[in-house]
Amino acid sequence: MCGRYALFAPPDELAERFSVPVPETSPTYNAAPSQHLPIVPDDAEEIRLARWGLTPEWADEERDLINARAETIEEKPSFRDARRCLVPANGFYEWVEADGGKRPYYVTRRDGDPFAMAGLRTRWEPPTKQTGLDSFSGGGPDSEEPAAIETFAVVTTEPNEVVEKLHHRMAVILSREHEREWLSGEPFSLAPAEELRTYPVSTAVNSPGNDSPELVREAADV
DNA sequence: CCAGACGTTGTT
DNA sequence: GTCTGG
DNA sequence: CCAGACGTTGTT
DNA sequence: GTCTGG
Numbered sequence: 001m002c003g004r005y006a007l008f009a010p011p012d013e014l015a016e017r018f019s020v021p022v023p024e025t026s027p028t029y030n031a032a033p034s035q036h037l038p039i040v041p042d043d044a045e046e047i048r049l050a051r052w053g054l055t056p057e058w059a060d061e062e063r064d065l066i067n068a069r070a071e072t073i074e075e076k077p078s079f080r081d082a083r084r085c086l087v088p089a090n091g092f093y094e095w096v097e098a099d100g101g102k103r104p105y106y107v108t109r110r111d112g113d114p115f116a117m118a119g120l121r122t123r124w125e126p127p128t129k130q131t132g133l134d135s136f137s138g139g140g141p142d143s144e145e146p147a148a149i150e151t152f153a154v155v156t157t158e159p160n161e162v163v164e165k166l167h168h169r170m171a172v173i174l175s176r177e178h179e180r181e182w183l184s185g186e187p188f189s190l191a192p193a194e195e196l197r198t199y200p201v202s203t204a205v206n207s208p209g210n211d212s213p214e215l216v217r218e219a220a221d222v
Numbered sequence: 223c224c225a226g227a228c229g230t231t232g233t234t
Numbered sequence: 235g236t237c238t239g240g
Numbered sequence: 241c242c243a244g245a246c247g248t249t250g251t252t
Numbered sequence: 253g254t255c256t257g258g
Contacts (some may be wrong), residue, residue, distance in 0.1 A: 002241080032242085056228075063228095207241065
């Protein structure tokens with residue numbers, strides 16, 4: 001699956017790679033759920049920030065659907081009305097159980113290029129709170145109308161021959177030539193497994209607070 | 223009819 | 235919003 | 241995904 | 253053990 005990833009390609013590289021304008025974004029080697037991260041929406045030629053953890057439009061409180069099974073996204077009420085998006089990444093992490101503990105592994109492209117994970121997105125508007133006092137203040141600066149937010153989930157599928165050594169699910173890494181098809185509502189096309197590699201990394205990545213290039217450096221295997 | 227759920231992963 | 239369970 | 245918190249009263 | 257925060 002995918003519960004943590006890295007996106008450290010600089011904005012100009014992302015702009016070139018996805019042929020869209022990119023806002024000033026900071027690189028991250030440890031992107032975690034609930035953070036606001038760059039996505040390419042299906043309906044806008046630009047990269048925007050969205051909260052990782054999809055909330056269905058009809059939900060009355062924030063949800064944290066960080067993954068969506070590709071096999072059932074057309075059926076599940078939480079996903080079937082969601083729009084599509086690309087989730088740019090340089091790689092993602094998988095944790096493998098070993099010796100009663102867990103070792104993190106990094107999955108990335110052999111050529112080092114960023115890629116797109118298949119994503120679903122929604123625009124979620126928090127329910128408007130009824131304070132009762134706002135009617136007197138005339139909706140002044142004190143009336144807190146929470147703004148709508150973009151949210152997204154990463155689509156998962158069965159692992160290819162590289163990731164199956166680590167896990168029985170994996171994030172959908174789109175074939176570069178078929179990214180537009182995913183955005184158009186068609187089925188995904190996976191990038192060939194031969195283009196990927198995986199290696200163990202430091203357990204420093206476990207702590208969501210850690211964020212440095214060291215996290216994607218290969219560590220000695222156990 | 224209304225109330226309540228609506229997901230994934232991994233683990234049991 | 236839509237479906238399922240009671 | 242993993243790490244870290246997990247409480248109350250009263251006071252500042 | 254379970255929930256929240258990142």
